Amino acid sequence: MRILLLEDDIDIAEGLVAGLKKHGMACDWFRSARLGQSALFNAPYDAVILDLGLPEIDGMDVLAYWRQHQIPIPVFILTARDALPDRLAGLNNGADDYLCKPFSLDEVIARLHALVRRSQGRSQPMLQYGGLQLDVAACSATLNGQALSLTQREWLLLTLLVSHPHQVLSRAQIEDKLYGWDQEVESNAVEVHIHHLRKKIGPSFIRTRRGLGYQLGTPP
Template sequence: MRILVLEDDLGIGDALSSGLSEMGFNVDWLTDGALGLHAPDTAPYEVIILDLGLPNIDGIALLNHWRSRGIKTPVLILTARDALPERVAGLNAGADDYLCKPFAIEEVVARLYALSRRQRGQSNNEIDFGTLTLNRTNKVATLKGETVALNKQEYQLLDLLLSHPNKIFSRADIEESLYSWDDDIESNTVEVYISRLRKKFGKSLIKTWRNMGYQLDEKPKL
């Protein structure tokens, strides 16, 4: 899951960025509201974490701008515990949830998954595709009840495909979902991870569309 964080407090921003990265998220972090105006257009973010007290352009103005442009990415706002007017203003401006400072990284993760489920119309953190199950809470994939070992990129690619089973993803789409701004990407990276998933779950799991990209194809069978 790729996350955009807008937080000008360096301590909080670093804790969020490093903590979420360690838990398997791809994080892009900005400290200035002006830089956030068009940031949601630069990558397929699944959730935006937004501090309201940003320099130059505050969080409420950003929210109003994004929603007026039709950007529907779920937004989790960060506020001080006693800032009730800010929380109300943020929700009224189009935020989907809020979290009071200070917070535990585990609660941030739980709220990110809740917002993602709501956006995708899912009731829990498990995705079933035939005999393949992906648990997004503990980041474990099973095939016919047996755990299949995945590294971070393999898990994220499988999560992406399972979450959008009818969509054809180009190589650029996949790279933008699996990597943040500072990551180095080899030219054949996507093809390598597609090949690995086919070896682990069956060649028919992922279909290649010539000059277009990749899409889930056949469900693994018993």
């Protein structure tokens, strides 16, 4: 899961970024409303966390701009504006959720998972493929009842593949989901992660589609 964060408070943003990464999410943080507004058009984000009190452009105007351009990605407003008219305006203008500061990180994580589940047409926090079961909320995976030990990138790749069981994903698409803009990607990084997942789950679990990318293979 890759999250776009627009927040000008450094302490809040750094805490959110650290918390999101701890829960198996990649995150791109922007303090600039203009940069953050355009970022949504340039990367495959799963959800947005949006502060309203941003410099340059008010967060409500950023939200309106996205919705005017038919951007369907879930937007979660996280703001100090706690008055009822502000909450109603945010939801009526296209926000998918609204939470006032101060907040609990656990609640933010739970709400993000719920938003992404709904956007993907899922009602349950569990993903399953054969004997493989993923608890997205807990960032844990089991294979035939046995816990799997995964790195953060392996977890991100695994959830991406299992969320799109019939889709062929190119290396570029996978890199966009696994890495933020501030992270360097080695040329063989995706192949290394796939090699490790095959060792842990099964050699035929991930199928290579030559010249196209990768997709799920035989259920474990």
